[in-house]
Amino acid sequence: MNIDGTLDEAYDRLHRTGPEFEGWLTNHGPMAVESMVRRGHSREVHRWLDRYIRRLDDLPRGTSPITADGWRTALGDPRRLGDWLAFFEREVTEQPWRAVLETWWPRLLPGIAAGATHGVIRTGHAVHALLDRQDGPRLTEFGQALGYWAARWQQIPFAIPSGTADPASAIAGVPRVPDQNAGINHRLDQLTGLTGWPTALAALRPPTDAGQARDLLAELTTAAAVHYLPNAHGSAVMLVHAATAPMAVLRTLPALPSTQWVMSLHAAWAAGAAVTAAYTPATPTPRHSLPTAPESADEVFALAVRHQDEHVIKLADTCLEVYQRTGRPDVLAAVIRATELIDEL
Numbered sequence: 001m002n003i004d005g006t007l008d009e010a011y012d013r014l015h016r017t018g019p020e021f022e023g024w025l026t027n028h029g030p031m032a033v034e035s036m037v038r039r040g041h042s043r044e045v046h047r048w049l050d051r052y053i054r055r056l057d058d059l060p061r062g063t064s065p066i067t068a069d070g071w072r073t074a075l076g077d078p079r080r081l082g083d084w085l086a087f088f089e090r091e092v093t094e095q096p097w098r099a100v101l102e103t104w105w106p107r108l109l110p111g112i113a114a115g116a117t118h119g120v121i122r123t124g125h126a127v128h129a130l131l132d133r134q135d136g137p138r139l140t141e142f143g144q145a146l147g148y149w150a151a152r153w154q155q156i157p158f159a160i161p162s163g164t165a166d167p168a169s170a171i172a173g174v175p176r177v178p179d180q181n182a183g184i185n186h187r188l189d190q191l192t193g194l195t196g197w198p199t200a201l202a203a204l205r206p207p208t209d210a211g212q213a214r215d216l217l218a219e220l221t222t223a224a225a226v227h228y229l230p231n232a233h234g235s236a237v238m239l240v241h242a243a244t245a246p247m248a249v250l251r252t253l254p255a256l257p258s259t260q261w262v263m264s265l266h267a268a269w270a271a272g273a274a275v276t277a278a279y280t281p282a283t284p285t286p287r288h289s290l291p292t293a294p295e296s297a298d299e300v301f302a303l304a305v306r307h308q309d310e311h312v313i314k315l316a317d318t319c320l321e322v323y324q325r326t327g328r329p330d331v332l333a334a335v336i337r338a339t340e341l342i343d344e345l
Helices: 006-014 029-038 042-055 078-094 097-111 118-132 136-152 167-172 184-193 197-202 210-234 238-255 258-279 297-307 310-326 329-343
Strands: none
Touching: 006 029, 006 042, 006 136, 029 042, 029 118, 029 136, 029 310, 078 097, 078 136, 097 118, 097 136, 097 238, 097 258, 118 136, 118 238, 167 210, 167 258, 184 258, 197 258, 210 238, 210 258, 210 310, 210 329, 238 258, 238 310, 297 310, 297 329, 310 329
């Protein structure tokens, strides 16, 4: 348990800023600082935040309160971002946060693509922090994460897994969208008519119970992190989310009733597959051209913090968790690859 107060101090600074800036770019501050504190880098947090926070916009104000009966009409309306933030600020102060999560998780899951999957990712980090300790700044962060997700709620075509493929084979079978020359919304819009998309989603073997759903989700995060290494040149930044979105869902499972774990797997698989379809390049980088893993996993995260890019920090956090579970060196090399490619941007 982290008890030095750094994360709450960072949250207090960030909660004066909005979930988005410069149009609809995502504020990664809350996700990055939670990772840094949990990984033992509290001393670097405020210095990192001093640099990052200058980019951010002020917290948006609400215009028309969202009610418990009228929330459906506001779902997925980014013009109501301030209203959603105010709504969940009330929700998390008026009832236990786990009750809020249990109610809203199944409502938000169908829109898991929200904010290029950052809605669910920020929520996953917030839940991780609350499972460590519950206090005011962490509850506020949880509410802001849910509010952001609700405002940007965005559906993608789903298909229930019913095949025999393991996660690595299922990811390898995801077809690419034909036009990869524009932003993520343009790419995700192509999924509806993409030949082979429903078949690819259905190819994953289905879980028989909640425990298998959790295990499959863990395997999906591993497969996505391994997939990143030779394919990151498709988009070193955006392809990160094929791994970090499923990881966010995996980290949320302990706070959810087990009856919601299978639906969580289905949504996480669809989200990861969608990012994979949108950003996987036509040809992977040959293995001999890729970096090798360093000997120390801790040094990989330290490198990510020194690099300072928020996407590298998030990827490193996910890859270290995968490495601790599997011992796969490729996931550490994936972080090194991310630093190389993002340096070239």
